[in-house]
Amino acid sequence: MDFLHRAFLSIRSKKGSFLLQALILAIVASLILTGLLIQTASNKATALTKASIGSTVTFQNNPNQQLAASSSGQRPTFKTSSVSLSDAKKLASISYVASYNFLVNAQANAGNFTAIKSSNDSSQTSSNNIGGPQQSNSNRSMQTGDLTIEGVSNLSALDEFKQGTSKITSGTSITSSSEAAAVINQKLAQEDGLKVGDTIKIKNVQGTKTLALKIAGFYQTSSSGSNTANMFTSMNPYNRIYVNYKDANELKGTTTSIDSAVYTMDDASHIQSFEKKAKAISSISWKKYTLISNDSTYKSLVSSISGIGSFSKNLVYIVTIAGLAIISLVVMMQIKNRKYEVGVLMGIGEGKGKIISQFVLETVMAAILAFVVALSVGQPIAHVVSDKLASSYSNTSSTTQMSGTGQGGGPGNAPAMSSGGPRGSQNVTAAKTKLTVTMNYTDGIKTVGIATGIAVLSVLLPSIAIMRLKPKEILTRQE
Numbered sequence: 192m193d194f195l196h197r198a199f200l201s202i203r204s205k206k207g208s209f210l211l212q213a214l215i216l217a218i219v220a221s222l223i224l225t226g227l228l229i230q231t232a233s234n235k236a237t238a239l240t241k242a243s244i245g246s247t248v249t250f251q252n253n254p255n256q257q258l259a260a261s262s263s264g265q266r267p268t269f270k271t272s273s274v275s276l277s278d279a280k281k282l283a284s285i286s287y288v289a290s291y292n293f294l295v296n297a298q299a300n301a302g303n304f305t306a307i308k309s310s311n312d313s314s315q316t317s318s319n320n321i322g323g324p325q326q327s328n329s330n331r332s333m334q335t336g337d338l339t340i341e342g343v344s345n346l347s348a349l350d351e352f353k354q355g356t357s358k359i360t361s362g363t364s365i366t367s368s369s370e371a372a373a374v375i376n377q378k379l380a381q382e383d384g385l386k387v388g389d390t391i392k393i394k395n396v397q398g399t400k401t402l403a404l405k406i407a408g409f410y411q412t413s414s415s416g417s418n419t420a421n422m423f424t425s426m427n428p429y430n431r432i433y434v435n436y437k438d439a440n441e442l443k444g445t446t447t448s449i450d451s452a453v454y455t456m457d458d459a460s461h462i463q464s465f466e467k468k469a470k471a472i473s474s475i476s477w478k479k480y481t482l483i484s485n486d487s488t489y490k491s492l493v494s495s496i497s498g499i500g501s502f503s504k505n506l507v508y509i510v511t512i513a514g515l516a517i518i519s520l521v522v523m524m525q526i527k528n529r530k531y532e533v534g535v536l537m538g539i540g541e542g543k544g545k546i547i548s549q550f551v552l553e554t555v556m557a558a559i560l561a562f563v564v565a566l567s568v569g570q571p572i573a574h575v576v577s578d579k580l581a582s583s584y585s586n587t588s589s590t591t592q593m594s595g596t597g598q599g600g601g602p603g604n605a606p607a608m609s610s611g612g613p614r615g616s617q618n619v620t621a622a623k624t625k626l627t628v629t630m631n632y633t634d635g636i637k638t639v640g641i642a643t644g645i646a647v648l649s650v651l652l653p654s655i656a657i658m659r660l661k662p663k664e665i666l667t668r669q670e
Contacts, residue, residue, distance in 0.1 A: 193545075198552040208525055209557055215521065216561035219514030220642040224569035226506035227634040232573075233500035237493055246459035246485070248466065250274055250282055251451040253481040273448035278475045282454060287465040289457040292349070293449045295342030295439035298335065298425050299432075302392030302401060304383040306337040307429045336396045337424040339431045342439025346374060348455065351412065362387040362408025365433050373404035374433040377411045393432070395442050402442055404434060459493075507641075515645045522554060523653035550650045558646040562639055569638070570630045 202209045252272045276293070283291045300306075343349060346365040351357040360377050373391060385391065387406050394401045414428045424430060440446055456462055462484045470477060526533070536546055 195549075195552065198549045198556070201549070202553055202556060205525075209553065212518065212521060212554060212557035213560040213564075215514070215518055216558050216642060216646065217564040219510055219518070219645065220558075220561050220565035220638055221569050221572060222510040223507055223514075223641050224565050224634060224638040225573040226503040226510065227637055228570065228573040228630070229503035230500055230507070231631065231634055232629075233496050233503065236496045237500070246456035246462060248454045248456065248462060248469075248482050248484045249451055250279055250454065250469075250480060250482055253479055272479075273445075273450055274452065274480055275475075276447055276449050278472075278480070279449060279452040281472055281475065282452065282469050285454075285465055285468050287456050287458075287461040287468070288454045290345065290348060290455045292453045292455075293342075293344040293436045294451050294453065295436040295443070295449050297340040297342065297439050297442050298396055299338045299340050299393040299402075299442060300336050300396060300398075301338055302394055304379075304385065304391055306424055307379055307382060307427055308337075309424045309427045335423060335425055337430060338393060339425050340393065340439050340442060341431060341433045342436035342449075343433060344436050346433050348453070351414070352410075356414055357410050357412040360409050360411050362406070364408060365435055367435070369407065369435040371402070371404055371438060372407040372435065374408045374410055375406060376429045376431060377409040378429045380406070380409050393442070395444075400442055400444065402438060404432075404438065511641055511645065514642075515648055518554075518645055518649035519652050522550070522649045526550065526653050547650065547654050550654060551647055554646040554650050555643065558642050561642065565638060565642070566630070566635060 252274055279291075279293060282288070341349075343365055344367040346352060346359075349357075352359075359374065362374070365372060365374055375385070375391070380386065385406060387408060389406050390403055391406060392401055392403050410433070412428050412431075419426055436449055437446075440449070454465070456465060466482050466484065469475070469482060533546060537543065
């Protein structure tokens with residue numbers, strides 16, 4: 192009788208032992224598959240995080256240098272400043288830069304159209320003067336302007352457009368090649384009866400410069416503005432007009448500077464390398480300028496995901512070792528109870544290799560049943576575990592705010608402000624970590640391989656103690 196036949200007869204006669212092995216192996220295989228699935232999902236989530244965070248570095252003036260020195264005994268004064276356009280272009284040529292955006296912020300007054308007034312605009316009532324001598328309504332309106340002009344080299348790269356807060360509804364966007372073009376709010380266009388292709392005129396707040404801009408497109412925004420926007424018409428989200436940064440500079444009367452530059456890295460891991468290369472450019476005054484990166488946000492999210500990945504990796508190791516130990520003990524007890532059978536088989540000339548092969552086959556057949564169970568329950572278990580882990584790790588993430596993707600530089604050194612606060616503030620919230628766990632052939636094959644290895648080793652290890660004995664010793668030592 193060959194060992195294959197004996198294995199099937201043994202399983203049929205010892206159903207309890209067989210099912211016990213299958214149950215333990217099913218639990219072990221399920222946990223291993225769970226760990227592998229979560230580990231694969233965390234790796235994919237890390238890659239997606241790199242792409243979604245954007246990996247940007249902002250080149251702007253050093254805030255510590257904005258307090259201008261004054262005469263002895265007097266307090267320093269605050270003064271906004273810009274960055275050199277030529278320096279910004281030098282940084283754009285660094286190899287790690289995938290794209291960049293030059294930003295210029297200005298305020299203006301509408302020429303041949305009417306801005307949408309804010310309900311509590313201080314320019315509408317003389318009682319809202321804040322400090323200083325009484326000023327006329329028209330004088331204060333000219334100082335603050337009724338439009339916010341956003342100069343960009345790539346409109347689609349702005350956070351509000353990337354994140355979907357704003358979107359182009361018709362026409363074209365603003366790019367580095369756009370000239371004398373504007374993208375205006377769709378609501379403003381409706382109120383003034385404007386359409387794509389019309390020409391609008393805007394004036395700087397001093398009234399010394401007028402720009403004629405052709406409407407290239409319309410956009411709409413879901414931003415409701417801030418409380419401050421109710422007080423200043425220029426901060427009303429409907430009165431934001433996007434133009435090429437060169438046109439915004441023309442309105443401000445400069446061609447050699449911009450407010451800030453935002454560089455998008457080709458990979459989040461290259462931020463530090465970019466900064467190192469940038470600081471090595473000696474022609475840039477790094478006492479005057481600075482770089483602000485958003486790698487803290489990236490590190491926060493990736494750290495959360497990596498923690499989950501590390502847990503799943505450790506889970507696979509621990510379960511594999513523990514599973515091997517438990518199955519080995521079970522098999523050892525079963526073989527010990529079958530010493531007489533082993534002695535008889537060896538006594539009639541059956542080879543030790545075939546006897547061990549019989550035991551291995553019995554355990555592997557239990558493992559096959561375990562695989563079916565593991566593949567059925569592995570993914571649901573992985574979903575539950577990953578959600579719990581993601582929730583736990585996400586609690587350690589906090590909202591990160593980065594200022595400086597564009598500095599206020601409005602006319603007359605008035606801080607340019609937007610409906611959401613200082614223009615260029617980047618509010619990045621570490622969203623709740625979400626892992627998408629899906630069954631895949633690779634993890635399934637790995638699970639089968641690891642569980643099969645456990646099944647084989649669990650037989651080989653305890654078999655050594657029995658198989659080294661001779662048939663007579665085994666039979667005489669039977670308990």
